[in-house]
Amino acid sequence: MTANEGIPTLLMAAGSFDDILAITGFSTCLGIAFSTGSTWMNILKGLLEVVGGVIAGLILGLFLCCFPSKDQDLVVRRTLMLLGLSIFSVFFSHVIGFAGAGGLCTLVLAFLAALGWKTDKAPVAAMVGTSWDVFQPLLFGLIGAEITIATLSPSTVGLGLACISIGLVVRLLVTFLLVHYGGFNLKEKLFISVAWLPKATVQAAIGSKALDLAREEGDETLIKFGLEVLTLAVLAILTTAPIGALGIGLAGPRLLSRQVKGQWSRSKKLVRSGRIVLSKQNVLTAMLLY
DSSP: OOGGGTHHHHHHHHHHHHHHHHHHHHHHHHHHHHOOSOHHHHHHHHHHHHHHHHHHHHHHHHHHHHOSOTTSOHHHHHHHHHHHHHHHHHHHHHHTTOHHHHHHHHHHHHHHHHHHHGGGHHHHHHHHHHHHHHHHHHHHHHHHHTOOGGGOOHHHHHHHHHHHHHHHHHHHHHHHHHTTTTTOOHHHHHHHHHHTOOOOHHHHHHTTHHHHHHHHHTOHHHHHHHHHHHHHHHHHHHHHHHHHHHHHHHHHHHHOOOOOGGGHHHHHHHHHHTHHHHHHHHHHHHHHTO
8 A cells, every 4th residue: 555545534534533523522521520410411512512523514515515606706615614614613612512523513614615616615714724833833822822831830831741652652562463363565654654653733723622611710729730731732742742643754754655556556546445444444443532
C-alpha cells in the first residue's frame, strides 16, 4: 500500500471520529462531575448530544449541498456559510445546554458538504485553511494565557507528564498491533503509529471548560481541579504536537512511497480482497480505544 492508496486520508478520517469521541466523552463526564441530578440522566444527555449533533449536522450539511445555487460566487458563499453555520452550531449548542453536540454537528455538516461539493470543495478547503491560520494562534494563545507558570505545582507537572507518556506508549503499541493485519507493510505500520501521537486541537478547544464551570460554581476546590485539567491539556499540547509534527515530517518521506503504474495491480488485489477496508477498520478501532 502506498501514500496514494489513502493512508493520510484514513488518518484524517479516523482523527475526525477521534475528535467526536473525545468531545462527547469529555462533555458527558463533565456534566456528571458538575451535576446534582441523576447520573443516568447525565449519561442519557450525553447520548442525546451525539444523536442531536449528528441529526443537526446532516440537516445543515444537506442544506450546504443545495445552497447557494451555482449561478452565484460559490467559493466565497460556500466558505462563509460553512464557517457561519459551524460557529452558530457551537454557540447555539452551549445556549441550549448540549455543548457536546456543537462540535459533532460541525464535523458532520462539513463532511457531508464536502461529499456534495465533490471536486468543487478544493477552493473552499483552501479558504477555510486560510481562516484557520488566522484563528489558530488565538485558540492556542487563549488557553496558554490561562496558565501561570509560578503557580504550577511540580508534582502536578511531573505526574501529568508521566500520565501522558504512559498513554502515548500504550497508544503507539495498540495502534501498531491493530493495523498489523490490515494489509500494511512494516514501514506503513510505523508511520500510522507515529502519526497517531499528536494531540492538540481538541485539548485547546475543550481544555478550559472544566475551569470555566468551576469558576461559575465559585468552589475553590473545583477551581483547583479545573486548573489541573487545563494544565494537563497544555502539557499534552506542548509535548505531543511538536513530537508528532516532527515525526510525521521526518517519517512520511522515508516510510511512505507514491504509487507507480506497476503497483496498480497490487492495489486492485487489495481492494478485491477487502484488505484496504480492513485497514480502515483497524485505524478506526485504534482511534476508538483512545
